[in-house]
Amino acid sequence: xxxFNIAILGCGTVGSGAAKILTECAGMISDRAGIPIRLVxxxxxxxxxxxxxxxxxxxxxxxxxxxxxxxxxxxxIQKIITDTAINCVIETIGGTxxxxxxxxxxxxxxxxxxxxxxxxxxxxxxxxxxxxxxxxGVSLGFEAAVCGAIPIIKNVLDSFSGDEIIxxxxxxxxxxxxILSKMQEENLDFDTAxxxxxxxxxxxxxxxxxxxxxxxGHKLCLLxxxxxxxxxxxxxxxxxxxxxxxxxxxxxxxxINCAIRLVCHAEIKNDELxxxxxxxxxxxxxxxxxxxxxxxxxxxxxxFAGTVLLNGxxxxxxxxxxxxxxxxxxxxxxxxxxxxxxxxxxxxxxxxDFSHLPHxxxxxxxxxxxxxxxxxxxxALGAHKINIDTVGHNRKNKDRTIFxxxxxxxxxxxxxAAVAEITxxxxxxxxxxxxxxxxx
Amino acid sequence: xxxFNIAILGCGTVGSGAAKILTECAGMISDRAGIPIRLVxxxxxxxxxxxxxxxxxxxxxxxxxxxxxxxxxxxxIQKIITDTAINCVIETIGGTxxxxxxxxxxxxxxxxxxxxxxxxxxxxxxxxxxxxxxxxGVSLGFEAAVCGAIPIIKNVLDSFSGDEIIxxxxxxxxxxxxILSKMQEENLDFDTAxxxxxxxxxxxxxxxxxxxxxxxGHKLCLLxxxxxxxxxxxxxxxxxxxxxxxxxxxxxxxxINCAIRLVCHAEIKNDELxxxxxxxxxxxxxxxxxxxxxxxxxxxxxxFAGTVLLNGxxxxxxxxxxxxxxxxxxxxxxxxxxxxxxxxxxxxxxxxDFSHLPHxxxxxxxxxxxxxxxxxxxxALGAHKINIDTVGHNRKNKDRTIFxxxxxxxxxxxxxAAVAEITxxxxxxxxxxxxxxxxx
Numbered sequence: 085x086x087x088f089n090i091a092i093l094g095c096g097t098v099g100s101g102a103a104k105i106l107t108e109c110a111g112m113i114s115d116r117a118g119i120p121i122r123l124v125x126x127x128x129x130x131x132x133x134x135x136x137x138x139x140x141x142x143x144x145x146x147x148x149x150x151x152x153x154x155x156x157x158x159x160x161i162q163k164i165i166t167d168t169a170i171n172c173v174i175e176t177i178g179g180t181x182x183x184x185x186x187x188x189x190x191x192x193x194x195x196x197x198x199x200x201x202x203x204x205x206x207x208x209x210x211x212x213x214x215x216x217x218x219x220x221g222v223s224l225g226f227e228a229a230v231c232g233a234i235p236i237i238k239n240v241l242d243s244f245s246g247d248e249i250i251x252x253x254x255x256x257x258x259x260x261x262x263i264l265s266k267m268q269e270e271n272l273d274f275d276t277a278x279x280x281x282x283x284x285x286x287x288x289x290x291x292x293x294x295x296x297x298x299x300x301g302h303k304l305c306l307l308x309x310x311x312x313x314x315x316x317x318x319x320x321x322x323x324x325x326x327x328x329x330x331x332x333x334x335x336x337x338x339x340i341n342c343a344i345r346l347v348c349h350a351e352i353k354n355d356e357l358x359x360x361x362x363x364x365x366x367x368x369x370x371x372x373x374x375x376x377x378x379x380x381x382x383x384x385x386x387x388f389a390g391t392v393l394l395n396g397x398x399x400x401x402x403x404x405x406x407x408x409x410x411x412x413x414x415x416x417x418x419x420x421x422x423x424x425x426x427x428x429x430x431x432x433x434x435x436x437d438f439s440h441l442p443h444x445x446x447x448x449x450x451x452x453x454x455x456x457x458x459x460x461x462x463x464a465l466g467a468h469k470i471n472i473d474t475v476g477h478n479r480k481n482k483d484r485t486i487f488x489x490x491x492x493x494x495x496x497x498x499x500x501a502a503v504a505e506i507t508x509x510x511x512x513x514x515x516x517x518x519x520x521x522x523x524x
Numbered sequence: 525x526x527x528f529n530i531a532i533l534g535c536g537t538v539g540s541g542a543a544k545i546l547t548e549c550a551g552m553i554s555d556r557a558g559i560p561i562r563l564v565x566x567x568x569x570x571x572x573x574x575x576x577x578x579x580x581x582x583x584x585x586x587x588x589x590x591x592x593x594x595x596x597x598x599x600x601i602q603k604i605i606t607d608t609a610i611n612c613v614i615e616t617i618g619g620t621x622x623x624x625x626x627x628x629x630x631x632x633x634x635x636x637x638x639x640x641x642x643x644x645x646x647x648x649x650x651x652x653x654x655x656x657x658x659x660x661g662v663s664l665g666f667e668a669a670v671c672g673a674i675p676i677i678k679n680v681l682d683s684f685s686g687d688e689i690i691x692x693x694x695x696x697x698x699x700x701x702x703i704l705s706k707m708q709e710e711n712l713d714f715d716t717a718x719x720x721x722x723x724x725x726x727x728x729x730x731x732x733x734x735x736x737x738x739x740x741g742h743k744l745c746l747l748x749x750x751x752x753x754x755x756x757x758x759x760x761x762x763x764x765x766x767x768x769x770x771x772x773x774x775x776x777x778x779x780i781n782c783a784i785r786l787v788c789h790a791e792i793k794n795d796e797l798x799x800x801x802x803x804x805x806x807x808x809x810x811x812x813x814x815x816x817x818x819x820x821x822x823x824x825x826x827x828f829a830g831t832v833l834l835n836g837x838x839x840x841x842x843x844x845x846x847x848x849x850x851x852x853x854x855x856x857x858x859x860x861x862x863x864x865x866x867x868x869x870x871x872x873x874x875x876x877d878f879s880h881l882p883h884x885x886x887x888x889x890x891x892x893x894x895x896x897x898x899x900x901x902x903x904a905l906g907a908h909k910i911n912i913d914t915v916g917h918n919r920k921n922k923d924r925t926i927f928x929x930x931x932x933x934x935x936x937x938x939x940x941a942a943v944a945e946i947t948x949x950x951x952x953x954x955x956x957x958x959x960x961x962x963x964x
Contacts, residue, residue: 101828105686105687105828109688112688113685113686116685117685227683232829233826233828233829233830233832234832235679235682235683235684235832238678238679238682238683239675239678239679239683242675242678242682242850242854243667243675243678243679243850244675244846244850245553245556245557245849245850245853245854246545246553246845246846246847246848246849246850246851246852246853247545247846247849247850248549248552371835386673386846388541388545388673388842388843388845388846388849389673389836389837389842389843389846389847390673390836390837390840390843391836391837392673392674392675392834392835392836393833393834393835393836394832394833394834394835395811395832395833395835396829396830396831396832396833397829397830397831400830402828402829403828403829403830405686405828406684406686406687406826406828406829407686407829408686409685409686409687409828410682410683410684410685410686410687411686412686413685413686414682414685418858
C-alpha cells in the first residue's frame with residue numbers, strides 16, 4: 085500500500101469539515117500516520133452547493149461536481165465499494181435506513197475501513213456492523229459519534245485499558261444543555277429557549293431526538309458497549325428528555341444550589357449494569373452543574389485511577405471532523421486489525437432495571453394552600469420506609485403552592501409507589517403529578 | 525509469542541501498585557490485550573518488606589524474596605536484560621543516574637519494551653531512549669510519567685492526531701497544588717502548608733523538585749516533545765517554583781477573584797514555541813483556579829477541536845499504576861512497533877524566549893505610605909508603552925502598603941525593564957522587589 089485512500093459519503097456539516105482537514109493538513113496527518121493519506125472521492129447529491137461553500141475541487145466529486153440523483157449517488161457508492169484502490173470510507177450521511185445499513189456492511193465486507201459519526205445507526209444496529217468489521221479484519225471508527233471533540237471513545241477503549249470502569253456520567257447532548265443553560269441564565273421558558281437554539285444553529289428543525297433524550301441515549305448505548313463490554317438494547321434504555329422542564333423547576337434548582345442538566349449515567353453495582361438518561365438536579369459542587377451552553381462533559385469513575393473528567397465541544401463541523409480525522413490517522417497507522425473492536429471482555433452482567441438502583445431524589449408537589457400538607461406527605465413517605473433528607477419550605481410559585489422534599493437514596497420504584505399513594509389518596513390536596521428528579 | 529511476560533524493576537509506590545493490578549486483574553487485562561499478560565519477575569533490594577506490605581508471592585522476586593545487595597540487584601537486572609522470555613520491563617526505580625540510563629538503554633536494545641514513570645530521566649535524557657526504542661522497534665511507554673491517572677500522553681499522541689495542538693496549559697504538580705490550596709483555604713503560610721503536605725504524604729522529605737517547579741518542568745518537556753514534535757532542553761526551560769508565594773499574595777489573589785496556581789504552559793505563536801513553568805494568577809472563571817488539593821488538570825487548545833479539559837488524580841500508587849498497566853495493554857496489543865514514538869512531525873520552530881511572549885500581568889509594589897506613588901508608577905509604565913488595565917486600591921496589608929496594577933498583554937522583558945526603572949529611581953518609595961505574576 086503506497087497511500088491510504090479515502091472516500092467521503094455525504095459532505096454536509098461533518099463531512100465537509102473532514103474534507104477540509106484532509107485536504108488542508110494532508111502533510112501533517114500523513115506524517116503522523118506514517119503513510120500518505122489522500123482524499124480521492126466525495127459522493128454528495130448536492131455537489132455544486134458543497135463546492136460553492138467549501139472551495140473543494142470539483143474533480144474530487146463523483147460526477148465531476150454536478151448534482152446527482154439518488155439513483156446516481158447510489159451507483160457511485162457501489163463503485164466505491166468495489167474500488168480496491170480505496171482503503172477507507174468516511175460515512176457522514178446519517179440515519180438508520182436499511183439502505184445505508186447495507187451499504188455500510190458492504191463497505192466493511194469489501195475490506196475497507198469505515199469511519200462514521202452515525203450514533204443512531206451504531207446504537208440501534210451497531211452489533212452487526214461491529215461483527216462485519218471484525219470478520220473482515222478492518223476498523224470501524226466512531227470517535228465522532230459520541231461527544232464531538234471530546235475523545236471519549238479512545239479514552240474508554242485505550243486510556244483506561246489498565247483499569248475497571250465503575251461508572252460513566254455525562255452531559256452528552258449539546259442541544260439540551262444549550263436550552264437548559266439558556267432557561268437558567270436568561271429566565272426563558274422551554275419553547276423560547278428551543279427557538280433560540282434553533283436560530284443559533286444548535287437545534288434542528290425537528291429537535292425530537294435531542295430534547296427527547298434519544299440522541300443522548302444513542303451515545304450512552306455506544307459507551308456502555310465499550311466500557312462494560314455489554315450491549316444495552318437502545319429500545320430498553322430508560323430515557324426521559326427535557327420537554328417537561330419548566331421555569332419553576334429551574335428556579336427551584338437554583339434555590340437549592342443545583343442546576344438541572346440532562347444526564348447520561350451508567351454504572352456497575354453488585355455485578356449489574358444500570359443505565360439511564362434523565363434530567364437531574366446537579367449540585368453546584370459537581371462539575372457537571374457548571375457545564376454551560378453546547379458543551380459536553382463526561383466523568384469516568386475507575387476502580388484504580390479514580391475519577392477523570394473530560395470536557396469540550398460536543399458538536400460543530402471542524403470539532404467533530406477532527407475526531408473523524410484522528411480515527412483516520414489511527415486506522416492508517418494500524419490497518420491490520422479492528423482498532424475499535426471492543427476490548428472489554430463481555431461482563432457477565434445483565435442490564436438491570438434502573439428504577440431499582442437506589443438514588444437520592446428531589447420531589448416537588450403542587451398542592452392546595454391548606455394546613456397539614458407537609459405532615460401528610462412526610463408521614464406517607466415514612467410509612468413507605470423512605471428516609472427524608474430535608475423538607476423544603478412550602479413556597480408560592482406565581483399562583484401555585486409548591487412543597488418539596490429531598491429524600492435519601494431509595495429505589496425509584498419504592499418512591500413511585502409512595503408518590504402514587506400520596507397523589508391518589510389526596511386528590512383535592514395534591515394537584516397534578518409531582519415532579520421527581522434524581523439529585524447528583 | 526504465547527504470553528507477554530513482564531518484569532518490574534523497583535517495587536515501591538508505583539511498582540507495587542502495578543504488581544497488584546497485574547496479579548489481581550490478569551484475566552481482564554489479558555482479554556483486552558488479546559494475549560496472556562504475566563508478571564514473571566520483580567527485582568527489589570527490599571523484597572521482604574515489599575512482600576510484607578503487598579502480599580505478593582515471594583517466588584516472583586529475584587532472589588526468592590530475600591534482601592538483595594545493590595550488586596546482586598544489578599546482576600538480577602542484567603539477567604532480565606538477557607532473558608529472551610521477558611517481553612516488557614516496567615522501570616519504577618527512578619532517578620537519572622548513568623547506571624539506570626544504561627540499564628534502560630540495554631533493555632530497549634535487547635528488544636524488550638520498556639514502561640517507565642521516570643519523568644526526570646525522560647525529560648533530561650529521553651532523546652537517547654526514544655532513539656533506542658525506535659531503532660529496536662519496541663515501545664517506550666510513559667503514560668505514568670505525566671499527571672498520574674490523567675491519560676494525557678495517549679490523548680496528545682492519539683486522540684488529537686487529527687488536529688494541531690496550539691497550546692497546553694496545566695497544573696501538573698500535585699504537591700505544589702496541595703500547598704497552594706492549603707494556603708488559600710486554611711490561611712496557612714508556606715512552611716506550615718509544606719509540612720502538612722509532608723505529613724499527609726503529598727510531599728517528599730526533600731521537596732525541592734516539587735516546590736521548585738522542576739517536576740512540573742520535566743512533565744512539560746515531555747509534553748512539548750509529543751505535542752509539538754520538538755525538544756525543549758530541560759535546562760533551558762524557564763521555571764519558577766512556589767517558594768516565594770506569601771499569604772499576602774494569596775489574599776490579594778482572592779481579592780481580585782483569582783487563585784494562585786503553579787501553571788505549566790506551552791504554546792505555538794507566530795511559528796515559535798514558547799514554554800514556561802511559573803506561578804500565575806488564575807481567574808475564577810478559568811477552570812484551573814478550581815483545581816484543589818493534589819489533583820492535576822490540563823487544558824489542550826486545538827486548532828479544530830477547540831479546547832478540551834482533562835482533570836484527575838496526579839499521583840498515588842494505584843492511580844499511577846493504572847497508567848502503567850494501560851501502557852502494558854496497548855503495547856501487548858501492538859508489539860510490532862513503538863506505540864509511543866512521537867507521531868508529530870518536528871515543527872520547524874526553535875524554542876523561543878518565553879519572556880518575549882506578550883502576556884497580561886499583575887504587579888504588586890510594596891511602597892512607602894506617601895502621596896504620589898500611584899502617579900509615579902502609572903506614569904513610568906505609560907512611558908514604557910505599557911497599557912494599564914486596572915489600577916488596584918492602594919491597600920494596607922498588615923504593616924505594609926501594597927499598590928497593585930494589572931497591565932494589558934506585553935512581553936515580560938518590556939515589563940521587567942519598566943519595573944527595574946521604577947524600583948531603581950525610587951529607592952525610598954518602592955520597598956524591595958515588586959512581585960510580577962502573569963494573569964490567566
